[in-house]
Amino acid sequence: MMNKLILLSALGSLPLCSQAADYTNFIIINLDDVGYGDFSFNGAYGYTTPNIDKMAAEGVRFTHFLAGQPISGASRAGLLTGCYPNRIGFAGAPGPDSNYGIHPEEMTMGELLKQKGYSTAVFGKWHLGSQRQFLPLQNGFDEYYGLPFSNDMWPFHPQQGEVFNFPDLPTYDGNEVAGYNTDQSRFTTDYTTRSVDFIKKNKNKPFLLYLAHSMPHVPLAVSDKFKGKSEQGLYGDVMMEIDWSVGEVLKTLRELGLEENTLVVLTSDNGPWANYGNHAGSAGGLREAKATTFDGGNRVPCVMYWKGKTQPGTTCNKLASNIDLFPTLAEISGAPLPQRKIDGVSILPLIKGEKGANPRESFVYYYNKNDLEAVTDGQFKLVFPHKYVTYGAFVPGNDGQPGQLTNLQLYKAEMYDLRRDPGERYDVITQYPEEAARLMKIADRMREELGDNLTRQKGKERREPAFLQ
Template identity: 45%
Template sequence: MPKLRSTVLCFLVTVGALLSISAFTGETPPGKPNVVLIFTDDLGYGDLGCYGNTTIRTPNLDQMAAEGARFTEFYSISPVCSPSRAGLLTGRHPIRMGIQSVFFPESWTGMAPEEITLAEALKEQGYATSCVGKWHLGHHHRYLPLQQGFDEYFGIPYSNDMEAVVYLDGNEVVEEEVDQRYTTRTYTEKALDFIDRKAGSPFFLYVAHSMPHVPLYASEDFEGKSPRGLYGDVIEEIDWSVGQILKKLEAKKLDDNTIVIFTSDNGPWLAFGPDGGSAGPLREGKQFTFEGGMRVPGIIQWKGQIEPMESEELVSTIDLFPTLVTLAGGTLPDDRPIDGQDISAHLLKKKPLGERTLAYYYNGELRAFRKGDWKIKMPYPGNESNPWRAGVPAHDTLLFNLKADRSEKYNILPKHPEKAAELLQAMEDFQTSLGTLPPLMKTRAPADNIHYDRQKEWLEQQKQKP
């Protein structure tokens, strides 16, 4: 059994993989909707007003949530950056691609060009495609956005705390000295320009903000303005950016034919204290498979098509690929597993999705598994707090009912051993269904410590500020 448990720690899934792709039973609205996908970095479940925050002002996102679908159980497919982006753009579990850790400037690896991205699938339907912002799926030429289905790219190819932060335009470095106070503003300007130029035909715009990943920067229009400090300044500027995009769509009379999605790549980086955001009522954050690491804000707006609703359905970022391809009139690849589930019928007709499952991976190991309302958390040896990872004490196997206890405070395994056995069996069954998986990609060696040295330096600078 220990060997089986170890193997079980090697698969990642939502029920979309178990159910394959469910057919959309409603009528697809006429025409091809534009798609704007806004993906933040390290934004926590509790960082927006519409998710309960009382010190960070997010009026544009709050309005977007009020007019569209606000999900209370929306998940990134990973608690760290690169795997979450791979899953988002392909609709596939990152474990299928060998991606389970973060790429670094010293990495020679990246997401394989043979993967079919959302940009490539939408291009087949006549869409213009643009990626603005953080890429983080490999920075060598063959892995960059222009080789992954995007017509245009402008942004920083990896995290904003890594060495040699540069702006790329297409495949070329155009700026080596990046003033990150203006990163959010720059991304916004690029996004608005793309909408202006492509307003006459269907387009897919992927805006991947570099923040609120540390180090934090805000322009002079926002710095020092939020009651929540610098972190709040950064979120309020991102909210402003969302507002600018929504206003541009309205000015171009595109708001009724554009799907706008806002979410995050993982939970907040709690190791950075007040500069690391909040998971609200959820436990832990980034790098952990408690709810705070992967349950994130999820807002989807499509005026005239998606009626205002608060949805408690379990939805994941990998569901976006099949959903958007379906709504664009396309067909899904049939030469590879697509793990996400088409949720069109839920968005447009409020149809229930049925009982779903979710697997919580970190560094190639399955740390937790959810089936319906129940979640089992595998034993964890614990770790000490350090400059980039929050300290979490060791624990044995844990069982939670997330509907009754979303904060994961109460281990009810002793009262429900039969439910724990059911979830373990579901894990094992799905492991078998995944078949042979590729080896995990090598992204860095233990001696590559530049990244952590830079984080330590930034932390010391924050401590010295008055």
Template identity: 50%
Template sequence: MRFPFMILALLLLAPGLAAAADTPNFVIVFTDDQGYADVGCFGAEGYETPNLDRMAQEGRKFTSFYVSQAVCSASRTSLLTGCYNVRVGINGALSHKSTVGISAEEMTLGELVKQQGYATAAVGKWHLGYQQKFLPLQHGFDRYFGLPYSNDMWPYHPRLEGMTLEEARKKGYPDLPLYSGNEIIDAQVTPEDQRQLTTRYTEQALDFIDDHHDKPFLLYLAHSMPHVPLFVSDKFQGKTEQGRYGDVIQEIDWSVGQLLARLKKHGLDDNTLVIFTSDNGPWLSYGNHAGSAGPFREGKGTSWEGGVRVPCIMRWPGKIPAGTSCDELAATIDIFPTVAALADAPLPEHTIDGKDIRSLMFESPCAKTPHDVYYYYWGSRLEAIRSGDWKLHFPHNYRSLTGEPGKDGKPAGYTKGSTDLALFNLKSDPGERTDVKADHPDVVARLKSLAEAAREELGDGGRKGSGVREVGRVN
């Protein structure tokens, strides 16, 4: 007569099972230097991305999705904290010489959901400081496997061709370490090791899902690719018309397919929000080893749309309407408060800049953006501002290709571009080609006024903002 006892046990467990079913999981896939047009459903040519396209068919594309700054550390900081990077003091790309990193006073996505008992993992590129106090295990993640910064910060850098490893190290390019937790498990990552990075990251992510499929979890998978130098495993080498770059993107697409399959295996499809996006636009100087910004101007390292507008796909069957698209402004800073709302996790007491975008995700058609204004910083300088369809550039210099782009891993040179005060309507002119400030002085005046509020709060160049917090530092 075991059945009555089994039924009683199930009844006792039922409330807990229901609670688990109501608590969503989160998988965030963040690529490196992947341009807006580097996904099939966003216009990729010469290679296919069937798994990402399926994500879009089963979810929603976001076509006006932004990073806070078109460079590695700044962008990742914003995703993980929900703040403009200038607010938390991390600009540019932190190197192996940097003595700053994410402050212990900031709350990351990992710390946010751990308040609600989530298991957390960071896999891949971190780049918020490489000293132990800045690494993921000290900032809300139970597991970490990956590189502490960009994969080109090593003695095999393409610029160093012809040098011995020792000569390269003397030039300031140290060995690249691979971490597991707080421990270095490979002190000298080689080109052969890099060929396996995407696969190894994927395997680590799948193991985490297997180990935690019966409890709420957040997985942050930050691929090192397609940042140069490009590396791809044998299973995708030479598989695309586009060449090495296309091969690399197809391996990332394979990785996404593995994640989706593992979620389905564990019955987690309908209870997991999967987000795919990139940290900034393409590194155009690398030519055929770089991606495409599609219709947008310039690329990585600029405040033009090609630098800061990135592809984004969100999938959550039964929650996000399938096969839909949203052109309202949204950004990586919005992921933090949106995850907080979905996980019923309390936000930090300090200011965050992101907005809850559940209405953009779930409503059909999507609602209006909650952002009245969005700021574009480069370093600590406010270079542009957007409100509605209007984007105003303030006078600034920016990098632009000198001539033809580079080839096969060798970069071309940059020249200094410059813009005066310029107004663009992104709806009619997404490529930012026609300055219409003379026709809309009222819009210019309004955006200038909004920009002054940004300068007061977040600063501008040598002007310190009242809302800027102290960055983390090593002694």
């Protein structure tokens, strides 16, 4: 009888999270300007990312994961709404003078999961509008700490006075400004500490944590914990601190017994900002970088871990995008999708490793205001004539100074076989005319729906963002 009482007492003292939960928590870690080659499991030099590598070894690594657009604000808008950014009126990277933001009728990921009683938080970079009505607490999130836009949009930009005239950069805590021009060496640690506290506070109920690191977007900054620790200099130090941050989050889940009912996603908003040289990452051999629709701009690293659901050490080479996370979380949580049309598809079968699954059959590469620059089915990529920035014409800058850029023109449509040529160097459009025609039909359908400035088509199903009156 005494042994039975001891056992019952012990069971009663266990936290609720150690018992089988009927919900799934979500943690999305979205890095800024991390390239395809910036983790050690993908060949990074001069530093290692052991926590991220371990996450990949225990989860699934996506090798053909595309950002909705190759630029920060638009990419993040796509991730948080499940839409191609141009569908909801987002383009580029809105700054302190931008007069638009997320429309109140668009459903964010926070609002999606609020339908199922989730606690929600954003720690880090928002970039869906910087005025009060556009901030996280008005758009489905309970907690917010971080920057409203990019960390280089401040008076200390290296081109301040020549190209830019940025005001002081605010750091928000909730809806209030907690300070201006904050020491950025704090951010990775502060975001991590708040994330860990949020997980602990919500360990017995469902939660969504959106950890949107400001780093390694320039200007780079790192805490004393990692300063001078890598062989690659400041960029390597920053990546080591990001890896530490991921490790702290995963360690917290293990300690609280939350691994089996928490899906963790690690990705980046776009490719590296290559003209910053030793303060930029690596596209891992892909063509060009951030702000281009070649795959160096759109294809980003992605690792997902969900103990008991992801098959350890697996690799998924199917086409997927950050806009697919929204409907995936909806399917897992049982939350109803918005009535407004979205573009994402649930990739839950890929996360679980289901054989033969291929939920996303195509992806269209929009950029600038509304230019349809390319379309892919995952193997073949048809690229349309357009102007683009190139990083290869000049030697990149160093130590926080940007290198010179120039524009090039693609004068005719080209097609690449990404299976054999991920660097997009060899035009095979004449060798595969049927494949090119099939991709052209997809492009034509999307032009009719979303428009295309390059062909002067408006599109029937684009929506406007919200504007300040």
